[in-house]
């Protein structure tokens with residue numbers, strides 16, 4: 001009953017691997033690419049007993065081809081697919097998220113009994129630009145229809161989810177999609193771009209103001225993956241992963257500043273952000289692309305707007321996160337990274 005965790009060396013993946021092993025699930029296989037940084041995985045698994053640790057398979061390999069993916073899938077009954085390139089050039093993001101997923105899917109569909117998949121999706125797949133301020137964003141929100149007008153990461157995550165949904169519909173692949181909000185924990189406290197940009201040159205541009213932040217602590221999020229593997233319907237059902245009682249972007253930044261050192265915060269009101277976005281678009285056009293396009297009106301309307309989040313569908317299925325919201329924030333901002 002081997003489980004494969006792609007992205008098992010990453011922030012979320014390392015915690016998921018530890019929780020799976022702790023619970024006695026597995027054996028658990030993790031891909032180690034040439035140059036993978038296994039420090040998070042090593043740290044996460046450091047406290048495990050020898051018999052639990054013996055169930056961790058470190059598999060030297062990649063998802064760079066269907067053959068590589070096939071080798072990683074030998075004997076696997078369930079895949080937690082977390083591998084994704086979250087930063088770098090758009091080409092890197094598309095290659096690291098979509099090409100890898102294509103290889104994995106083709107390898108799975110070539111198996112006589114393809115394993116089930118729990119896919120790490122993203123809130124970036126929702127089409128939020130046209131929603132009125134204050135609207136609730138949840139699993140009933142329509143998916144983005146103009147992904148090319150968003151950032152490369154959101155675009156890639158939407159295409160990745162489509163690819164897996166297509167395999168579920170056409171080939172009956174067992175699929176559950178989990179869409180985490182902003183994952184935080186002691187090793188990743190820095191504010192996400194939903195909060196704003198910085199702190200570079202000791203300056204942070206607060207773009208999210210008093211917007212609610214869809215946080216999920218890394219332990220809660222990892223446990224949601226374990227839970228979905230056991231209780232999901234595997235018919236393409238999708239669940240947002242968000243902790244209850246969200247705090248605002250401003251509040252998150254205040255907590256981060258207490259541990260993250262001294263920098264100046266420059267709050268950017270929404271009307272000013274929209275004006276700057278229009279100006280950025282115009283200057284980008286006039287300079288024939290020499291001025292980088294950091295903000296567009298569409299991206300600003302999608303990302304920096306007050307929205308409400310729920311996580312209720314997963315809780316209705318019976319999911320109970322291990323940390324309550326107060327414990328989760330305390331862990332992120334008081335535990336040593």
Ligand SMILES: NC(=O)c1ccc[n+]([C@@H]2O[C@H](COP(=O)([O-])OP(=O)(O)OC[C@H]3O[C@@H](n4cnc5c(N)ncnc54)[C@H](OP(=O)(O)O)[C@@H]3O)[C@@H](O)[C@H]2O)c1
Pocket residue numbers: 006007008009010011012013032033035036037038062063064081082083084085086095096097100120121122123157179180181182183184
């Ligand atoms: N962090 C968040 O707030 C957040 C929110 C919503 C959704 N998610 C999703 O959750 C998942 C995990 O996120 P994370 O924050 O844990 O990411 P992360 O820390 O950046 O880890 C990314 C993982 O993907 C692997 N990976 C990257 N490119 C790869 C490639 N070409 N082939 C094989 N593996 C590759 C990395 O392996 P190496 O060590 O070999 O590079 C690493 O294990 C992602 O799918 C992400 O989209 C994250």
